[in-house]
Amino acid sequence: MTDLLRIEGLRIQFPGGSQMRDVVSEVSLAIAPGEAVGLVGESGSGKSMTARAVIRVLPPTARVSGEITFDGAPVLSMASKQLRAFRQKDVAMIFQDPSVHLNPIRTILDFLAEGMRLRGVTGDAARSRAKSLLSQVLIDDPDRVLDSYPHQLSGGMLQRVMIASAIDGEPRLLLADEPTTALDVTTQAEVLAIIDRLRRERGVGLLFITHDLELAAAICDRTVVxxxxxxxxxxxxxxxxxxxxxxxxxxxxxxxxxxxxxxxxxxxxxxxxxxxxxxxxxxxxxxxxxxxxxxxxxxxxxxxxxxxxxxxxxxxxxxxxxxxxxxxxxxxx
Amino acid sequence: MSASPVSIPAPTQRSLRISMKGISERIGWGGVVAGGVLALLFLVAIFAPLLAPHDPNQVSLGEAYASSSSQHWLGTDATGRDILSRLIVGSRTALLGPLLVVVFATLIGTAIAIFAAWRGGLTDTVAVRILDILFAFPAILLAILSAAVFGAGLTAVVLAIGIAYIPYVARVIRSEAVRQRALPYITACEAQGQSALRVCSRHLLPNLLPLIIAQMTVSFGYAMIDLSAVSYLGFGVQPPTADWGEMVANGQPGILLGHPTEALAASALIVVAVLCFTVLGQRLGAPKERRL
Amino acid sequence: MPSPDASPSVSVQDLKKVFRVGGQSVEAIRGVTFEVPRGESLAIVGESGSGKTTLARILMGLERPTSGTVKLGGEDLPNGRLNGRRRRRWAERVQMVFQDCYASLDPRQTARGCVAEALAVHHKAPRSELAPRAAELLGRVGLHLDALPNSLSGGQRQRVAIARALAVAPDVLILDEAVAALDVSVQGQVLNLLADIRDETPDLTLLFITHDLAVVRQVSDRVLVMERGLVVESGTTDDILDRPTHPYTKRLRESVPDVGWKPTATTQV
Known part of the structure; x- marks a missing residue:
């Protein structure tokens, strides 16, 4: 069986003072297709940097070595066109604070439609697609939400919107970086349940980053510490x-x-x-x-x-x- | 119970003791050099009459635009006055004027800023409106006005420009003060039972200091330029009193005639002074320790 | 003056707080009543919008209640703006540890300077003894160094904040999500420290403002559950956590990840 994602001997360094400092020294892990893996660590453990390295969104001063392969293809040596296709089609990421990833003067529909436009889905087709995505993240009244601005929605709702946007491209791998840390406890349970259900239904691989071993146990098959x-x-x-x-x-x-x-x-x-x-x-x-x-x-x-x-x-x-x-x-x- | 203000012996003698090593550790060697140059400039300004080799105002038309010689190290200007002497004596008004402007504007501007930020609400709104109105008066116009009313001369001009600079200082510091005011460490001080005066003077003000110093250095440069402009227009420093800003203006025709020394030397000194203030300001602005 | 032991340490009667936001009234607290006996540890549990933080700010005298009364040790919260001596007097009754350990210490004040200032403001020690007393208090919270906040870890900063609060020797200590921002392995250290402090000062009343029911189990005797400005349920910690009766409390309890826990989702209205 080929792994969906394979990280081997990953090392990430940043310039600190006169020399390069390790932020990640050696990380190795693998995710099979459709498997959920929890990546658990405290602050400074390098868990978020690891996830960022997978889609290569590290700050430009970072020096990365080791190997990351997605479906056999080496991610770290992808050319920019290949990398863009990889980010658009194969992988999606959701973050801790959804509000900073949404443009405050654009509606939710604008936000969701932006990704669709790249695939040629526009107008009414985009709206109905957006509606169906929102209902998949269990939003009752997608029409109202689509016409809302980010500040009109709660943190839990925004995170649902982020998840909807993430599954829009039918990715095979979902990276979730502490997606519920900023949420209330009851909202956290709901958002986790949505992530859990979607990835099971769609057979999406999940890398779930958290500081909480219990959360990882709740929705992940395996846990990496x-x-x-x-x-x-x-x-x-x-x-x-x-x-x-x-x-x-x-x-x-x-x-x-x-x-x-x-x-x-x-x-x-x-x-x-x-x-x-x-x-x-x-x-x-x-x-x-x-x-x-x-x-x-x-x-x-x-x-x-x-x-x-x-x-x-x-x-x-x-x-x-x-x-x-x-x-x-x-x-x- | 005596209501004497509580004070902690915060920075103890230890940190007040002046040692060359301690200073250089805090502001770096760049800061030491900048401070040294400024100290030198101020010393020159203080002892100017003793240092100037010639009477700065002695006109000698026969010696107009003389090149440098053992008599006149930097040569003479259009009316044959010794440039070096004029630079030395000119440092007095060139440095003192902006310094007075900046100190005056900073003291009043900071007080307004902290008061407005601390009280918030209506007080803040009113303060901001008053500052906006002050903004409407350009510094130079205000200076000319006051010169017209009180007569030309440094005092009136410095006061006028100082007042015109208050809103610039106050606005920048107020916005940072409002931000700091909302931080939990200030709330914690209040919750601890500290008086408003104490929180403002011992916690808010020290944390605004880097910004205040940065703002002072920036203002110093602008004040130097504004005062020069006013001198150039004839409302500030009265001829024949020497002043760097006035010398830049005076030397302008000389540049075209192939005698750039006066304008260049005066400009160079302005640049050096402003640069040193900036470097020193930055270094002093970096967080320093406050140990018990 | 009545004996201090006769009256409850904290007494809140029909407290209401209305904020005016852009011409609209927002009811943050809609009538809250509770009492806490001296030396008890009460957890005030709720999610965002429950009013728990506003309640803490009112108890601290940082926010004026719209109506209702607040008494600490039998003394009424004075009316009007708390200033000068009244502010200081109230602060001797109640102190607080804030959630954000990175912003609640003056960045220009060292650990010892911070605690010494608390002692000085409340005349708890003569000038010459400020430094040793501050060091002693810091030692009590397990901190044996003196440094500026930016060279302290989150856990160390929170220890400084606790020492600063204890320096005032208050009757009531409010901890507003005081361990929420800390790493898991450090959280436990601070919780243990608080347990030690309770053992050493049995008269100290603790109010834990928190959303974390695991923390509640560990530190509190009784629990008050708040939702949208109202107390929906209150009781002993064991009753609330093991036998919740109010639907909201139940939902809160079921949302806590534990071994073998599975999240459940409902559609969002």
Whole structure:
């Protein structure tokens, strides 16, 4: 089976002071056609930059190396015409704050019709197409919304419009960068459900970027965890919750308060998340890791296969056997 | 309970101690050079009568447009006056005039800006309207008017241009003050129970300082030009008193006659002074630490 | 003067707030009543437009209520603009930690300077002791360095903001989405810190303004659920989270992602 998207050894650097600084050091992941993959990380992990690299919308000062292939075609070496076709037809992206991606003096119809014009769909055809797109994102009164300006609509509605615009080109891959972070909790649930349904119905591959392991588990088949510009764990989403492979993932799971039960004190990770360029030699998580040994600081652990997933921790088997990467389900305590 | 104003010994002696290294760390060597040049210019201005080799106003028609010599290092102007001496003495009005304008306009403009931004609502609206009305008066026109009423001379002109500059200063600073006013750190100060005066003077003003300094440097350049223009028109610095701006105007015919020294030297000094103010202003405007 | 323990720490009666926006009236709070006993931790839960932030601003004296009364420790919120001594006196009753840890500290003031100022404004320490007392307070929130905000991480900034609030020794501490902007691994640290502070100062009343029900479970004794300016349900944390009765509370509870959770969508009206 060929992967829809394959990222291999991706590295992104920006000029910082006199030298180049890593923002992403080494990211490898793959998405099969129709598969949903969650990319989870805290601030500075490089998750958004990874997604931007896929459609090559990084700032011009960025230096990118490694390999990104879409359906076998190398993305990083595409010529501009090819790249445009790739962005128009194959991939779409939705962002955290929809309002900054919409022109405030144009109606929603103008916005949706703009993409259609490139394919020669105009006038009444564009309007009826826009209406059908809005009903697919469960908007009840598409006519009113089409004639509205962005400021007249709520954040949740705008995000639905963005999703409608994203599926307009029938993409095979959808990149969603924290699409619900700016939304209210109840709205978040609705928008997630729409994304989930659309990608299942249409067999669209999904890369869902979030800082929330629970959200990733809710709509993604697999979860990839990033820390300081590196992929540190990859597993089935439920398996990540049941049996995390990396101490960082395990730490994240226990440090978060749970709605279903109160803990006397949360078992927190010490310190703060770091960016790739701040990472020390060796394992970048070692300074915060309760299980770190001197050897962990010697070299960067390889991202290797383990228990049906992948992990970048030299002590993963050992910790797993000893039960130190504790199962975290709320039924437990 | 005594109502003495609470004050924190904020920047302690440590940060007030003047050391060359400390200064250069804060403003960089570029800032040190700019500051040095400005200090030199101001020193020259202060001691001008002692430094000038000749009487700047001594006309000697026989020596008109003399080229540089050991007698006259930069030569003489159309009426045979020593250019170097006129530059040295001219630095007094050239620097003092704009400085007074800028300081006056900044003090009043900033006070209006902060007051309007702090109170908001009707106060703000009224303040903005008054500034708009002031905007309608061009600086030079106001200066000529005041010269007509109070008589030509530096004082009246400086005051008039200073007043005309208030809206320029106030408008820019007000818009930033309104923005800062809405930031949570100002709300946090209010919520902490600080008086309005304290929040404005200890939090709002310091955070506006980079902009105020930048605005001052820009205004300094414009003020120099406006004052020169007024001098050129004959309302400001009265001949035969030397002034750089007046010298640029005076030297203009000389450029065509092949004697550009006077106009070029005076312009160069204006450029250098404005440049140094800009560099220094930028460096001083960069955030500095305020430790306890 | 009545004994301070006799009256509830926070008492809000039939509070209303109407904003005038472009000639239209917008009712942000439409009649809210509640009391919080001394030392209790109350979560005020709601989404955008619920009025929870306006409520916090009124309690802080930053916004005038249109009608209704607010009492903290038996003392009425003074009428009119809070200024000078009245502002300071009210601030001694209630302090607040803001959501945006990147903008709620003066960028030109170091951590220690910030806490020292709070002490100085409220005459909590003589001049010579400001610096050591500030350092001590910062140590209490786990911060053992002095730096400008832009060289502090989000979690460290929020610790400074907490220390600044505690310096005033208020009766009530309002936390307006105080951990929402923090990274997951840092959120837990701040929540633990707040739990420690509760243990150390049992008289301190906490008001958590939040939309995050997981945070609510962790930190609050009781919950007030607000929707469009009204309290729709209130009760103990366990009751509200495990046995919600109001449809809105139920929907809120069902929207929280948890293990095994699946989102459900409705058509948008």
């Amino acid at each position: 990033m820390y300081a510009g590196r992929t540190v764990e990859e597993q089935g989403s439920m398996a990540v919750h049941r049996a995390p492979l990396h101490p960082y993932t395990a730490g994240l799971l226990v440090s978060r308060p749970h709605v279903s039960q109160k803990q006397a004190r949360l078992q927190v990770l010490p310190g703060r998340p770091i960016a790739a360029y701040e990472a020390p030699g060796g394992c970048s998580f070692a300074p915060r890791c309760a299980h770190a040994q001197p050897a962990c600081e010697a070299e960067v652990p390889a991202f290797r296969a383990l228990a049906g997933g992948h992990v970048a921790c030299r002590r993963a088997e050992e910790l797993r056997t000893a039960g130190l990467l504790k199962e975290v389900t709320h039924a437990e305590s």
